[in-house]
Amino acid sequence: MGNRAEYDSGDFLKSLGFPEIRVHQSNGHFDFTKAGRRILVIGPMGSGKTEYSAKIWRDARVTLEKSDIVAEQTRTGDADRRNVFFVRSALDEKRFEEYPEDALAYRGGYERLGNNIASIRSSFDLEQLISDFPQMGTWIIDEASFFDERMAYVIKNASDKWGLVFVYPTLILNFRRDIFNSTARLLIETATDVFPLTAYCEHSDCIQDSFYTYRYYSVGGQECPALYFDPLIIIGGDQKKEDPREPNYCTRCDHHHYLPGKVYTYFTLKPLGESAAKGNPALLRQELELLGNNVKESELYSSVLGEQEDGLSHSQVIMNALKVPCLAEKALLYLFVEQNLVSSGLFKQLAEDLNMDREYLISRLADSGRTLRW
Incomplete structure (x- = not known):
């Protein structure tokens, strides 16, 4: 359909004597007349996902000034889709400390939403909000991938049952370029619309x-x-x-997104964790000790060194990854939190025996919703 429209527009302009050019659809105003949509807005940081949300809010302010005839087109039951409510994760509040509490903040500015904004911790909190604000017809769930998997079905059920529209600007890929988590995968599966956004590569030598x-x-x-x-x-x-x-x-962009250590993770680190899970932690302990005290003798160093390519400027940047502190702590956390190959007992034992940074471990465990008694 899109290609046909571009072709027809081109023919029309050509018939008027204009040169043949490619005509694209403009970025129009948000359509509040369509009920039951689940709109996934994806893109990297800086691509304008939250600004897209702010535009929906501004469009709503305009349409709310329209007559009751418009209200008949935008209402399903008690909910009017011109009433927009913005939801963010309570775990991500540090991002917005410099803004007013009711701010929908994006790069370059913010919109103040008054009572139409809240922070939640789970899909159960969202259900309560929907119950508390039945007049709200459009719900923007910022970084929806950060919530529990149940969130995808809370959204689907509410949109199917009451005609509510949900917009979720979120990261779908993590820094590893993998699907962020199972919540992100479910959001993709249950979405009705997807708007992909891009940004300029932020490398100083690139504009791709x-x-x-x-x-x-x-x-x-x-x-x-x-x-x-x-x-x-x-x-x-x-x-x-x-x-x-x-x-x-x-x-x-592809060329400047450096991600060393993937081969090492699956070829060396995970097998060491699997061996430890079977009761043989000696080789894992040895590698962790080298990561903490003598990284040049570690398997990690050899593996990352092998990722270099002669004559390419990014080779030194890749090797810089080994200058970051807490390499042993990161490796142990990966095996414990993500792979479940290291028991809590072995985790604490290795951390104590190798004199790991306990403050760092506790902080990262908390980020993942895990706690340990030391």
């Missing part, structure tokens, strides 16, 4: 389209890419960080 979120650390002013087994979930703000234990994020 970017689809990927890139995680890196700053060590002595140098860019140090996160290794593949870096903790998947790290809660924090978007501000630039110089602490080498805290990550920074930007968006990058």
Whole structure:
């Protein structure tokens, strides 16, 4: 349909004596007349996902000034889809400390939503909000992938039953370029519409389209890419960080999205965890000790060194990944939190025997919703 429209428009302009050009559909106003939609807005950081949400809010302000004739087109039962409610994760509040409490904040500005905004922790909280605000017909769930899997079906049931529209601007791919989690996968499966957004690659030498979120650390002013087994979930703000234990994020294209250590993770680290799970932790202990005290002798160093390519400028950047502190802690967390190959008892034993950074471990465990008694 889209190609036919472009062809017809081109023929029409040509018939008027204009040169043949490609005509694209404009980014129109939000359609509040269509009920029951589940709109997935995807893209990397900086692609305008939240600004897309702010535009829906501004469009709603305009349409609410229309007559009752319009209301008949935008209402299903008690809910009017011109009434927009914005929901964010309570775990992500650090991102918005510098803004008013009722701000829908995006790069370059914010909209104040008054009582039409709330922070929640789970899909059960969303159900309660929908019950408390039955007049709200459009619900924007910021970073919906951060919530429990049940969220996808709460959204689907509410949209099917009451004609509510849900918009969820969210990351679908994590810094590893994998589907973020099972919630993200379910959101894709249950969506009715998908709007993909891109951003410019944030590498200083590049202006290509970017689809990927890139995680890196700053060590002595140098860019140090996160290794593949870096903790998947790290809660924090978007501000630039110089602490080498805290990550920074930007968006990058294929060529400038560096992700060293993937081969090592599956070829070496995970098998060591599997061996430990069978009661043989000696080789894992040895590798973790090297990661903490003598990384150049570790299997990780050999593997990352093999990822270099002669004559390419990114080779040194890849090796910088080994300058980031807490490599042993990150490897152990990966095996414990994500792979469930290391028991809590062995986790604590290895952390104590190898004198790991307990503060770092506790912080990253909390990010993943895990706790341990030491």
